[in-house]
Amino acid sequence: MNAPVDLDHARIAATTPLDRLDPSNPALFRDDVWQPYFARLRREAPVHYCAESMFGPFWSISTYKDIMQCELAHKVLSSDSLHGGISIRDRDKALRLPMFIAMDPPQHDEQRKVVQPIVAPGNLAKLEHVIRERAIRILEGLPRNETFNWVDRVSIELTVSMLATLFDFPQEDRRKLSHWSDCATALPMPGGLIENEEQREAVFAEMLGAFMKLWNERVNADPRPDLISMLAHGEATRNMTPREFMGNLVLLIVGGNDTTRNSISGGVLFLNENPAEYNKLRANPALIETMVPEIIRYQTPLAHMRRTAVADFEIGGKTIRAGEKVVMWYISGNRDETAIEQPDRFIIDRARPRGHLSFGFGIHRCVGNRLAELQLKILWEEILRRFPRIEVVGRPERTYSAFVHGITNLPVRIPG
Amino acid sequence: MPQVTYIEHDGTEHRIALEAGKSVMQGAVDNAIPGIDADCGGECACATCHVYVDEAWLAQCGTPGEQEASMLSFAATAAPNSRLSCQITMSPALDGLIVRMPEAQH
Ligand code: HEM
Numbered sequence: 073m074n075a076p077v078d079l080d081h082a083r084i085a086a087t088t089p090l091d092r093l094d095p096s097n098p099a100l101f102r103d104d105v106w107q108p109y110f111a112r113l114r115r116e117a118p119v120h121y122c123a124e125s126m127f128g129p130f131w132s133i134s135t136y137k138d139i140m141q142c143e144l145a146h147k148v149l150s151s152d153s154l155h156g157g158i159s160i161r162d163r164d165k166a167l168r169l170p171m172f173i174a175m176d177p178p179q180h181d182e183q184r185k186v187v188q189p190i191v192a193p194g195n196l197a198k199l200e201h202v203i204r205e206r207a208i209r210i211l212e213g214l215p216r217n218e219t220f221n222w223v224d225r226v227s228i229e230l231t232v233s234m235l236a237t238l239f240d241f242p243q244e245d246r247r248k249l250s251h252w253s254d255c256a257t258a259l260p261m262p263g264g265l266i267e268n269e270e271q272r273e274a275v276f277a278e279m280l281g282a283f284m285k286l287w288n289e290r291v292n293a294d295p296r297p298d299l300i301s302m303l304a305h306g307e308a309t310r311n312m313t314p315r316e317f318m319g320n321l322v323l324l325i326v327g328g329n330d331t332t333r334n335s336i337s338g339g340v341l342f343l344n345e346n347p348a349e350y351n352k353l354r355a356n357p358a359l360i361e362t363m364v365p366e367i368i369r370y371q372t373p374l375a376h377m378r379r380t381a382v383a384d385f386e387i388g389g390k391t392i393r394a395g396e397k398v399v400m401w402y403i404s405g406n407r408d409e410t411a412i413e414q415p416d417r418f419i420i421d422r423a424r425p426r427g428h429l430s431f432g433f434g435i436h437r438c439v440g441n442r443l444a445e446l447q448l449k450i451l452w453e454e455i456l457r458r459f460p461r462i463e464v465v466g467r468p469e470r471t472y473s474a475f476v477h478g479i480t481n482l483p484v485r486i487p488g
Numbered sequence: 489m490p491q492v493t494y495i496e497h498d499g500t501e502h503r504i505a506l507e508a509g510k511s512v513m514q515g516a517v518d519n520a521i522p523g524i525d526a527d528c529g530g531e532c533a534c535a536t537c538h539v540y541v542d543e544a545w546l547a548q549c550g551t552p553g554e555q556e557a558s559m560l561s562f563a564a565t566a567a568p569n570s571r572l573s574c575q576i577t578m579s580p581a582l583d584g585l586i587v588r589m590p591e592a593q594h
Binding site: 140143144177181184185188189191192193194196424426427431433434435437439441442 | 525527531532536562591592594
């Protein structure tokens with residue numbers, strides 16, 4: 073079964089004049105009705121200009137192949153925060169955080185190389201045991217025959233305790249990490265988590281204080297295999313300004329938080345929507361290996377990444393001018409029928425399940441990709457050992473964002 | 489047809505015949521040889537078809553281009569004889585090529 077297509081949206085998507093089509097409206101993602109809009113773009117305007125949106129004018133790239141081309145064009149399509157960074161929403165210039173995801177070479181390359189060793193194969197093997205132990209503890213604590221929010225009890229718990237491990241951050245304060253991450257990506261709005269940018273800055277200041285303390289401890293101690301110690305001792309990072317340090321922290325916290333969280337939630341939802349796949353998995357738990365990348369494709373935890381053209385750029389017969397904003401819609405490329413067979417179906421035993429865009433490609437390709445997969449793999453191994461079924465018993469609620477493609481509430485029940 | 493030998497990290501060897509013009513990555517994928525993931529499908533846009541080229545074959549394989557060098561520089565397991573196997577094209581001159589796989593691809 074696939075997500076039901078909302079007929080109204082199928083009609084609106086089909087009849088809105090192309091030049092007025094705005095795929096960036098966060099409500100499309102909150103209401104899970106984005107599919108027909110991108111299907112039309114892929115068909116009729118794979119490189120599409122939207123002149124007016126709540127984020128200003130922008131280009132949409134919606135097919136797999138064009139997105140790959142943009143990913144490789146990092147010399148012309150900049151990630152630099154000076155031009156607005158990596159998400160569709162421009163941040164106030166004064167408040168922009170320097171972090172390597174939002175830098176171009178050569179600084180990007182230097183800083184990335186410092187962080188990379190934490191996810192080297194040898195290090196991941198060391199983490200496997202800790203991840204499994206935390207996953208078991210979380211799963212053992214879940215109630216039976218009772219409705220609860222899977223997002224809160226499992227997805228958030230597991231990802232924040234993992235992050236706390238990566239930073240060697242006090243476990244008892246781990247929920248602060250998810251709070252900071254949520255604040256970093258929230259759209260400011262009245263009554264929202266963040267009402268304005270000053271509030272966001274205040275949260276960042278609190279976060280910086282907590283991390284500076286850890287930095288000071290570790291810079292004066294021998295190097296250890298945690299992220300803060302690595303930043304404090306790394307040649308390219310040890311002289312970072314506090315703002316740069318904060319930028320990199322936000323990057324690692326956000327990078328490793330919502331994305332993994334939403335993949336954990338998505339998996340439970342997709343298996344419930346596709347009972348035949350759930351049966352296949354129960355019959356053969358070895359399919360976890362190919363299911364994990366399929367979950368990450370199907371969820372696409374970051375709906376897009378944004379670039380800014382620094383010179384004119386030709387793509388798909390269109391010319392994008394220097395200074396213009398380019399949005400690579402991974403969520404659409406991952407549903408591109410010319411690149412992926414039956415892309416709207418969730419199939420846990422695909423032959424080449426890692427051929428998806430969710431981690432990006434090119435020089436900014438996700439540093440944490442194998443770590444994220446490892447977390448999901450271990451979690452599902454432990455779930456299948458314990459629970460024959462996790463039932464979704466209510467409608468999922470989703471994040472109001474065109475960037476973080478997330479699930480905020482997933483009511484489930486474990487029979488037992 | 490020219491032959492390539494792939495050696496997995498645990499020492500398991502796979503010797504295959506690979507048509508000239510195909511990439512060394514493609515040879516591994518077509519023959520389901522474990523240890524080469526090739527997530528991007530040969531676009532030089534990730535580093536998951538990373539191999540160590542046997543010293544004796546380094547010169548014949550040429551040197552990495554700029555994009556390949558960037559992608560390799562981020563692979564924590566990279567060494568001076570590292571290449572992305574999607575960027576090595578099979579030819580009669582490479583008959584007998586030996587490549588080794590890293591502990592894991594990422
Ligand atoms: C399913 C989970 C995840 C998804 C879908 C995801 C997605 C992404 C994407 C799309 C990018 C590319 C940015 C671009 O091209 O501009 C990226 C970069 C990055 N991710 Fe992830 N991520 C995930 C998990 C993680 C984890 C667990 C970590 C932390 C260890 C992490 C850390 C990073 C970092 C540091 C970058 C910046 C890389 C660079 O700019 O060179 N991510 N991620």
